[in-house]
Amino acid sequence: MIACDGWMNIKQEHLFGVVFITSTGEMLIWGAKDISDERSKTKNVINHIKNIMVEAKNENIKINCFVTDSAGEYAAARKIMQVEYPNKVFLPCMAHQMNLIVEEIFKESDVYQRTSTKAVKIISYFHSSAYFTGLLRNEQKSLYDKTIALIASGETWWNSYYFCFHSILKTEAALKRHISTTKKFLPPDIIAIINDSNFWSHLYELQNLILPLCAVLNKLQKDMAQLYEVVLTFGWAVKVFFDHPNENFSGNMINRLECY
Numbered sequence: 001m002i003a004c005d006g007w008m009n010i011k012q013e014h015l016f017g018v019v020f021i022t023s024t025g026e027m028l029i030w031g032a033k034d035i036s037d038e039r040s041k042t043k044n045v046i047n048h049i050k051n052i053m054v055e056a057k058n059e060n061i062k063i064n065c066f067v068t069d070s071a072g073e074y075a076a077a078r079k080i081m082q083v084e085y086p087n088k089v090f091l092p093c094m095a096h097q098m099n100l101i102v103e104e105i106f107k108e109s110d111v112y113q114r115t116s117t118k119a120v121k122i123i124s125y126f127h128s129s130a131y132f133t134g135l136l137r138n139e140q141k142s143l144y145d146k147t148i149a150l151i152a153s154g155e156t157w158w159n160s161y162y163f164c165f166h167s168i169l170k171t172e173a174a175l176k177r178h179i180s181t182t183k184k185f186l187p188p189d190i191i192a193i194i195n196d197s198n199f200w201s202h203l204y205e206l207q208n209l210i211l212p213l214c215a216v217l218n219k220l221q222k223d224m225a226q227l228y229e230v231v232l233t234f235g236w237a238v239k240v241f242f243d244h245p246n247e248n249f250s251g252n253m254i255n256r257l258e259c260y
Contacts, residue, residue: 001065002030002052003093006074014038016048020061025224030055045077065089069096094230095220101237102158102213104256105206109249112209115202116161118193119168122175123150125190135182139174148174159217162210165203172200212240 001021008014018030030052038044049066056063066081068074070092078090106113126133127150137147148171153164168175175194179186193199216233219225234257241253 001067002056002063003067004049004052005069005093006035006071012036018052027223042073042076042080045073046081049077049081063088065091067091067093069093070100094234095217095225098213098217098220098233098237099158101257102161102210102217104253105209108252108256111202112206115199115206116165118196118199119165119203120153122168122190122193123152123164125187126150127152132178132182132186136171136174136178139178139181140171143174143177144171159210159214162207162214165207165210169200169203169207209240209244213237 002018003021004016004018006014006016013034014036015032016035017032020028020030022028033048035044035048045068053063066078066088068078068090075092078092081088082090106116126136133150140147149167150171151160151163151167154160179191179194216237219229219233238254238257241250241257244250244253
């Protein structure tokens with residue numbers, strides 16, 4: 001089996017990397033190619049995969065399965081190549097699929113979407129002001145005898161939102177006391193968010209909803225994740241949504257999950 005993915009390195013180079021996974025589970029790095037001068041097109045992905053097939057054949061290596069992430073061009077390439085090579089299996093990366101399911105939460109619930117936006121707004125504000133961050137740390141030291149960092153979420157790393165929400169909830173009391181002492185200097189929208197009890201209750205809900213999905217992601221992202229774990233973890237995700245008190249949200253999320 002081969003797993004291939006594209007990513008951007010610290011030099012802003014767009015790389016296409018390939019890893020071979022043997023029948024015994026051993027992982028072998030096949031290589032990486034700089035594709036910065038290419039547009040992200042389906043035909044480019046297909047060409048890269050076909051080149052891998054040729055290289056592997058020349059080395060007498062049999063490839064039975066190809067795994068890619070779920071970016072549009074990769075998904076399209078899988079569908080086309082599955083028809084062209086019916087004797088091979090083309091699969092999406094299940095860890096990536098689960099990451100996308102977390103994104104679906106914000107698409108399905110306007111309340112959770114607004115709550116998430118407000119949480120990110122709080123963190124963005126304090127990250128942009130060393131002065132108010134310093135004052136908040138003073139409040140944290142006074143209340144908790146330690147400082148708590150506000151963690152920004154990753155743009156497409158959806159499970160990072162858990163750490164974002166959790167960091168805000170850990171310093172809830174300090175934030176509330178902070179605005180009571182520096183109220184006239186803080187923007188009204190930041191004050192309104194921190195004073196909103198509904199914001200805090202929904203943020204707790206969101207944190208508790210995402211936490212078990214993070215555990216699922218950690219399981220799927222292991223180097224030695226097994227196929228049976230994919231089935232079990234997706235089943236667990238169904239249970240997480242099934243147990244949600246909002247039946248409409250629960251049913252719609254399970255329907256979305258089944259599409260993956």
